[in-house]
Amino acid sequence: MLGKDTHTFLTELAGRAPIDEALWLEALTHGSTGNPRDYQRLEFLGDRVLGLAIAQWLFGIDGADEGSLSQRLNALVSRTSCAAVARSIELGPHIRLGKQARDDGGHNSDNILGDVMEALIGASFVTQGFDATAEMIRRLWSDLVAGKAGKAKHPKSALQEWAAGNRRKVPEYRLVERSGPDHAARFKVAVSVHGVGEIEADGNSMRDAETAAAEAFMKRFG
Structure with a gap:
């Protein structure tokens, strides 16, 4: 998605033109901008939605015991995994950062990429509901779920x-x-x-x- 404007980026991410685009832009906004509407509240929500969506997905495709399922879940919703997904869709250039955060390399920070990825999930849940958001998560996390994430002992x-x-x-x-x-x-x-x-x-x-x-x-x- 590199080089595309943010509206197009969000449309491809959501699977359709984003409802309430202002909310999606809030999910892209870091506190360093000074904007009181930054991504933190949406990140809080998106973290929970991601966990439920991945847990539901694993329950349906993996017959492992509770301990193994928990291990895979923790790996798939980790900051590292969220940042990896964010990089796979080239999210970084669309994050709104203040000057100091930009100068510090915030666009490529695992912390910020992971947080914004969760905030976007939160925005999707608010505007599109759980089913559409779970579908988006399955599309974005498909490679990680198909791979070995969480299968090895932590x-x-x-x-x-x-x-x-x-x-x-x-x-x-x-x-x-x-x-x-x-x-x-x-x-x-x-x-x-x-x-x-x-x-x-x-x-x-x-x-x-x-x-x-x-x-x-x-x-x-x-």
């Missing part, structure tokens, strides 16, 4: 099971450093297992940093 779960299996204490996570502006924050987290060692890793959120640290720990010590 690194934090794998580390916890490894520690228990080796008669070690539960892994401990701690925040080492938080850096960068709020809209593009970076987190450094350390994970340690008593008597084994400690590993640090970075991420765009505490959750992502903890996951990266657990994965790095398993690669070194597992």
Whole structure:
């Protein structure tokens, strides 16, 4: 969708000319613009709609147990997955950012891309209802659902099971450093297992940093 005007972008995203285009534009608006109508409320709603739509989808196509379904759901609705979908539709150029956020690379920030993707889902739900929004989500998430997202054991779960299996204490996570502006924050987290060692890793959120640290720990010590 690169190079297309925002109206065309939204029309292709929604599958038809957007109802209440002002609301869809609100979903594209970051707080750094100073506009009081930014995407945060729609993001809050879209996050819940996305979770329900993906859960319903997985329930219908995957006969796995509750634990496996939850693992896949968490992976598919994660910030990383939302940002990946946002990049696949070339959402970045359509996000409305203030000058500082633009200069800081906000158009390519996982945090902002993921948030705006959820806000657009919220706008779709408000203007088109759940069925149309679930259809949009299935179209956008089809490659991720068809792939391996969430099928492998989550690194934090794998580390916890490894520690228990080796008669070690539960892994401990701690925040080492938080850096960068709020809209593009970076987190450094350390994970340690008593008597084994400690590993640090970075991420765009505490959750992502903890996951990266657990994965790095398993690669070194597992």
